[in-house]
Amino acid sequence: MALFALSWTALRKAVADLSDEDFARPSGCRGWLVRDLVCHLVLDAQDVLITLVTPAETEPTVDATSYWRLVDPPTGDDPLDALIPRLAAAYGDPALLKFHLDDIGSAAGRAAEFADRTDLVSTRGEVLTVNDYLAAYVLEWTLHHLDLTAHLPSSVDPPALMPARLALERIAGVPLPASMSDKDALLVGTGRRAATDQEKAALGDLAARLPLVLG
Template sequence: MDFSHSWTALRAAIAGLSDENFDRPSGCTGWLVRDLVCHLIIDAQDVLITLVTPTDKEPTRDEITYWDLAESAPTGDDPLDALIVRLAAAYGEPRLLELHFDDVGSAAGRAAELADPDVRVSTRDEVLTVHDYLTAYVLESTLHHLDLIAHLPDAPRPPDRGLARARELLERIAGATFPASFSDTDALLVGTGRRAPTDTERAELGRLAGKVPLVLG
């Protein structure tokens, strides 16, 4: 399962962090690594809640339409972003954050493996199949894995399989493919505004340059 592959890699990367790593910047504007890990605890809880919220209603979203596109990139000033920073600080020791994520993250992984992919579940007042929901989360977990290691050059990277799947999903959201010269990582970083394209990359993007960055929400 693509979700399990990407999620397991993300969990392993967090488990390998030193205490000092938690105070490094992440790839998310305004968040340190510890803030990102706190956000991922909430992500893991959301996965658990969603997988145990079945419904008989017809699906309203799939793995692509699950994502809403925001008009502007996060600035770190959003009240919910600020709340994450306060929550992360409340843990005190980095190991407490890591242990909490390990608990809920491993539970989310087990729940995903046990879930029937054809069951419909409800989240954010929308309905998806388990398969579509977990597929959407491949993009979420891969992007946040890249955020995690943005300033940690020695940390393990997302698996190639997850990067390729996340790129495919982002291209389907964009309705266009990134140039073959872009690595999967570059397509994801440039495509979501995590870094600006170089002049050469912008020229290669062609019409797609007018569509990126895609700010996923």
């Protein structure tokens, strides 16, 4: 819960600190501007709110690690991915998008704070504890924090880089090279940037499995 709150608060602050011009910059998500990514975060916050009030009565089917599935890299054909830029553009004024994220994002943060971490909730056809659900989102918030600031002239790194790296390694089932920083491990591991020749050598056979795309 502490890591969820820490990473989510830092990400929302990073959005609040954006200038209007920053919203038109590219993000670390291929094909999306910063404004598109912020719009996606609004939907993520909605998902948190919905999931936390969707109780389940069966035993857990996934945990914080198995919640994420490794999928093929996106092709650009996903209807939701195509919808996001149109929805983001409809806001017009970046201040409106900022306000919406702050409004619903704050609510999602409060809902997470007050939730019983042992409760079972249902999402995406799976059942897991609130604690595991919130833990899974630490990786989501951290990766999107990196995406948000990928092309900004100055930025602060997200606060949960190491926990996010460990989560990615658990999902992959293998450790990433110790010679790589947590930030580089996340960026290279998820295909947000290409590995250098030195990193490819350190990755060894794992290089052929990259990128690790989560779905």
